Structures are given as structure tokens and as C-alpha cells.
Amino acid sequence: MCESRDTKTALKNGVRLRCPKCGKGKLFQSYLKVESNCDACGLDLTPQRADDGPAYVVILLVCHIAGVAMHLMYKPFVDNPLALALIVSIGAIVLSLTMLPPVKGAFVAIQWAKGMHGFGVAKSAN
Numbered sequence: 001m002c003e004s005r006d007t008k009t010a011l012k013n014g015v016r017l018r019c020p021k022c023g024k025g026k027l028f029q030s031y032l033k034v035e036s037n038c039d040a041c042g043l044d045l046t047p048q049r050a051d052d053g054p055a056y057v058v059i060l061l062v063c064h065i066a067g068v069a070m071h072l073m074y075k076p077f078v079d080n081p082l083a084l085a086l087i088v089s090i091g092a093i094v095l096s097l098t099m100l101p102p103v104k105g106a107f108v109a110i111q112w113a114k115g116m117h118g119f120g121v122a123k124s125a126n
């Protein structure tokens, strides 16, 4: 099983929440629950081990964005810190929930492209 797996294509498919191999089948059966098999090409997706990786990446990115947002919004909201905290908190929650599925899709795609965790030995094209 030495098929060529293009990492860039797999990543694009994963971020679009599609199967990393064919780009047609759905990657998730619910919000963050990965399908057991691709419904288009039949790729077994059970070897994926994204675990906490997507959450760590999302926290890292969202905290940096929220930090910059708080810095930029400090002066206009200096008299109303509660409103600032509320706006930044709600923004961080919405951004986190929005970013989690594509980041998890990217994790699964990288694992498939690199042949990690039982996805078989991969011969990367790049």
C-alpha cells in the first residue's frame, strides 16, 4: 500500500470538512464526530487520532486574536469594561466553535496524508 498522498490537497479537503482522500464524502457525521468511513470512496477514517490537538491549536489562535482585540478595543471601552469583556468573550466563543471543525479536519487530513496511526504507509508527494 504505497499510494501517493498529496498533503496540500488532503489539507484543503480536510479544512472543507471533506474526506482527505477523495474530497467528496463528508468527514464528520456530527459537529466533531468523524465518520467511520467515507461515503464516497469508502476510506476507513477510524484510525484518526486528532484527540486534543485541534482544541490546543484553536485555543492558541483564538487567545492571540482575543488579546489583540482587547488591546485595540481598550480605549473606546475604557469606561465600560464589562461590555468589553462581554464582547471579547462572546467573540472568542463563536470563533472557537467556528474554527474547531476545520482545524480537526486538517488534523485528520495530515494524519491520513502522512500515513499516521494506521492510515497505512504513505508516500508523500511533497
Ligand SMILES: [Zn+2]
Binding pocket: 019, 020, 021, 022, 023, 024, 025, 038, 039, 040, 041, 042, 043
Ligand atoms: Zn473519500
